Amino acid sequence: MSARGSARAKLLDAAAARFYAHGVAGTGIDVITADAGVAKMSLYNNFRSKAELVAAYLERRQQEFLDLHQQRLAALPADAGPGVRVLAVFDAYLEHAEGAADFRGCGLLNAAGELPAGDPGRATVARQKAEVEGLLREALAPREDADALAEHLSLLLEGAMVRGGLDGDPDRLRRARAMAAALVGAE
Template sequence: MTAAAARFYAQGVASTGIDVITADAGVAKMSLYNNFASKAELVAAYLEQRQEEFLALHRRRREALPTGARPGERALTVFDAYVEHAEAAAEFRGCGLLNAAGELATGDPGRDAVARHKAEVEDLLRDALTPRDGERGADDVGGLAEHLSLLLEGAMARAGLEGSTARLHRARRHAAILLAAS
């Protein structure tokens, strides 16, 4: 899985063959097929792994918040997890999920998985923005969550094209301004 993830992120899903993955991993092709029935299944596992990496970073950031953190502070943890995940890449190429989805045909289960993962990010924002026990919140939590999600994903797309996380840092600053005003 490590070899596949590195190749898929660096070179793309379509241009990475099973032979190069098994060579990188130092395993026989049958070893790979004992764990994954097809390349499509391996790609699905890669997409799940990428999302789980992000979710683990986000959980850690949410758990580190002080008790009573405000909705805006909770929402910014999503941006922080994106930045951390991006900065962990040896050579940043943007969102691994979106990169893979761009190579997959419409209707491919991998594209559907990426769509679900991106909806999950928006749900994390919506949950973060939902007022808790007497908190004041935004008038339109769903609309603000969607707005922040679009800001984040747009920044990720541009950051990937530029090979720099600077856009993600700016998006976080813009999000903080929006959240302070809501």
């Protein structure tokens, strides 16, 4: 990894920890560079602005989820039914939540809630949430009710993330997974 790549990774690691724990607005550039152990100029050599750093953080969080989801899918038998594939989405969310040092809900939704209307970061989060609903829809194919059920499951999943974040406990995700299993006839 180049020095530039190393500084970028350190900055993203520091930003991810701070943004999730203290919020985007509550985290200044100076704190991020200090946590990363890099000069302030390194931040601007890697990101044109704090907004660009936030965008990279949002993309990274989504990629972490997608990687977990892919690992879950890869572990399934080739003949896994739609219900089991749906639960892989819930399981990836749950694994991501359980890996948080101090669970505060969905880092994407938390960040979006801080961003003003029209901010590109909000559109990024909306696209990412649509992508998760698309994964649910794909998992349910070829069911005739795949579109409606994917939307229902997406709302269940995201609601559990929000409520779990407020509780500081991913147990709501576990309960949402059990509800989803009942809805799709899987365990």
